[in-house]
Amino acid sequence: MVLNQSVYIMLTDTGTLFTKSIKKYTKAPYNHASISFDPDLQELYSFGRKNPSNPINGGFVKEDIFEGTYSKYPETTCVIYKLEVTDRDVEKMKRVLNVFKKNQRKFLYNLLGVVGVSLNEPVEFSNSYFCSQFVAEILHRSGIRLWDKLPALVTPDDFRSNQRFHQIYEGKLFEYEPVKKRFLKE
Structure with a gap:
């Protein structure tokens, strides 16, 4: 088994009222998780706001750093x-x-699942995920088992504490060199 590929997990804190509320409870520095197959984060996926201006309407999203919520x-x-x-x-x-x-319109944001994590009780609905549950589900369904718990209980902080993940950057999103270079080109 040759580990010759990489996937990238980005954890973020936008500073919104919703994220501040989560942070107050979790005491974790980051509260949103996304997955990408390239270090430039051009193909970045998660569960979150479908419309940057509407925090209520959530679901599966291809995140766009320059035009989306960020x-x-x-x-x-x-x-x-x-x-x-x-x-x-x-x-x-x-x-x-x-x-x-292919089925992105069928997926909803699992707000009750976020509550379930705080109670250590998984709340799962078909076609409904929260961000870290989605990322953990992608890994889990692909045979990559990183935790001894269901994806519905995985938090963004669980990525921080897992030794298989190697940190490549921490700081402001728009100062991450590949993002900065793309921003200057656009």
């Missing part, structure tokens, strides 16, 4: 991790991701 919060802080995986792992993850892409 564009509204230029002071967003983040940490980016690299997870080394095999070619086969990436193939499986992309297959799972394609199911989400």
